Amino acid sequence: MPHIAVVGSGPSGVYTAQSLVQQGSVPDVRVDVLDRLPCPYGLVRYGVAPDHEKIKSLQNNLRTVLHEDRVRFLGGVEVGPALPPAKLLELYHAVVYCVGAAADRRLGVPGEELPGSWSATDFVAWYSAHPDARDDGFVRGVRTAVAIGVGNVAVDVTRMLARGAAELLPTDMPQAALDVLAASEVRDVYMVGRRGPSQARFTTKELRELATLPDTEVVVEEGELTLDPGYRDPVALPAAVRRNVEVLRSWAARPRRDAARRIHLRFFLRPVEIVEGGGRVAGVRFERTAPDGLGGVTGTGRHEEIGAQLVLRSVGYRGVPLEGLPFDPGSGTVPHLAGRVLRGGVVSPGEYVAGWIKRGPTGVIGTNRPCAKETVASLIEDAPAVVRKELAQDPLTGLLAAGVRPVEWDGWRAIERAETALGLTLGRGSVKIPDWAGLLDAARGASGA
Incomplete structure (x- = not known):
């Protein structure tokens, strides 16, 4: 069963996950959407002004994708020295990096x-x-x-x-x-x-x-x-x-x-x-x-x-380098060919990019859809070679073995409930928790961990 990792849960990452599960050429695809933060939605949560309720409501559309049976949200997972791209590629058939432009x-x-x-x-x-x-x-x-x-x-x-x-x-x-x-x-x-x-x-x-x-x-x-x-x-x-x-x-x-x-x-x-x-x-x-x-x-x-x-x-x-991935400092993007990561000008099997880290910080939220579709089309074209390897285990087991404690969907829902409760105590609607400790305490409370 093909298992793909999408790194980043903003619009480009979620649209990539959606394109993967909706395509019919490679059946039974499963997608793990990983994010460094314990909360999904990327700039829709952390970049849209709080008084722009209509744009923020796009979270409801992204939520539908992340709640899909074949999609799993895993927050609090940082790709870097402890979990480099090479290790991630051992755990999954393919990895799509949708890490935006953070600088x-x-x-x-x-x-x-x-x-x-x-x-x-x-x-x-x-x-x-x-x-x-x-x-x-x-x-x-x-x-x-x-x-x-x-x-x-x-x-x-x-x-x-x-x-x-x-x-x-x-x-x-x-x-x-x-x-x-x-x-x-x-x-x-x-x-x-x-x-x-x-x-x-x-x-x-x-x-x-x-x-x-x-x-x-x-x-x-x-x-x-x-x-x-x-x-x-x-x-x-x-x-x-x-x-x-x-x-x-x-x-x-x-x-x-x-x-x-x-x-x-x-x-x-x-x-x-x-x-x-x-x-x-x-x-x-x-x-x-x-x-x-x-x-x-x-x-x-x-x-x-x-x-x-x-x-x-x-x-x-501007995009920032992700340790273990090639990076073009001139454009602030990862070198690619139709979304396929290029290492030294040669396609790196199983590694892909979408969103701003692929094309630079251009366009609006909707621009990420065709960008994601192009990358997924490349991945599907490569599927006969990419997904033929057997995965030793559920990637989540490998993440846990690497010392990563992901915040799963129930943990994120617990954060939402905690933010609603916080708002009630302040006489307001839902109020965001602004710190790592508060977010993780709320998320871990969902499982008692």
């Missing part, structure tokens, strides 16, 4: 390491209760924040910085983060891009949400917007970009009003230094850019400084 891109400017300078990934992990997150408080003592980047993650962190406590209370945000954000004194949030509005990566739905926040004014500068030829004449722009431009144009045309908080959307500003003051972030120095006529921008030599006590960089994700 953030750097700005590469002076002052980036100052206290108060963070990646948006760090901030998101904190308010999403990722057990590896640092509890820095982030917004304590902050009145002005700068988010560098103009994609959906930048919009998310900008929105969360401007949210009020009443709007966050119904979410599953961990209580400690809620308390800090509820006490926030942030009054101005700048979201800054080095290019123009027609090159921004945010979606119109995300952009419009900024104008729905209570007692919050969105400020745009018409003079900056008109630097963009696409803004001045949007006829040739793709429809999605044209909608963004229309939203920005409507905001530029309306009169300013008083509000408790302001969100400033700024364009054609490139960060050149994070400014220090008193041993921590005091602002960001930008160079004004201008379109170069080739779709990029060039520096003008003119500079502007925005004072701030918090800087969040949101300029993209």
Whole structure:
């Protein structure tokens, strides 16, 4: 009976498991979905903003796959020195790595390491209760924040910085983060891009949400917007970009009003230094850019400084090497041929990749479906050679023998029940447990282990 491991339980991993059990060419396939964390769903649990209930509800679809009879969730299983890829390949007929892109891109400017300078990934992990997150408080003592980047993650962190406590209370945000954000004194949030509005990566739905926040004014500068030829004449722009431009144009045309908080959307500003003051972030120095006529921008030599006590960089994700797998540092991906892992340019039998570690951090959640299907098609094509070996035992037995104590589906359900119970004690709905000890205590309680 073919037994496949899928490493990673985010959308790419779950879609890979789904494609494997739905294909009919290789019957009776069993799939173990392994994850380093005791909780499934990857960035759907730990990367989607807590106030985006519709997107978070995708967990219900992923749950259906993980609850399938031929799929087994095994959390708390870390592939690395104690369980290297070579060992995993001994336990399974094939392994598909769907480990995403866990690192953030750097700005590469002076002052980036100052206290108060963070990646948006760090901030998101904190308010999403990722057990590896640092509890820095982030917004304590902050009145002005700068988010560098103009994609959906930048919009998310900008929105969360401007949210009020009443709007966050119904979410599953961990209580400690809620308390800090509820006490926030942030009054101005700048979201800054080095290019123009027609090159921004945010979606119109995300952009419009900024104008729905209570007692919050969105400020745009018409003079900056008109630097963009696409803004001045949007006829040739793709429809999605044209909608963004229309939203920005409507905001530029309306009169300013008083509000408790302001969100400033700024364009054609490139960060050149994070400014220090008193041993921590005091602002960001930008160079004004201008379109170069080739779709990029060039520096003008003119500079502007925005004072701030918090800087969040949101300029993209990047894959990180997994010990024992080949890695291309230039692309931040594992070298592959239609999902087949390449070692030294040669296909490595039984090893595959899907998702961001395969193609880079591009696309939306749904993009992972065709990506997973391509990889599974390669695996099925290779099946006569890959699955002919006999496995000595149930892979779970081998994992236990290697000293791994997986959190199985019952353990994950116990975590969910514990989070519901925690929310009840706080007068809220389900509230995420933010630390390893709490998650594992809840999971182990399911079996009494």
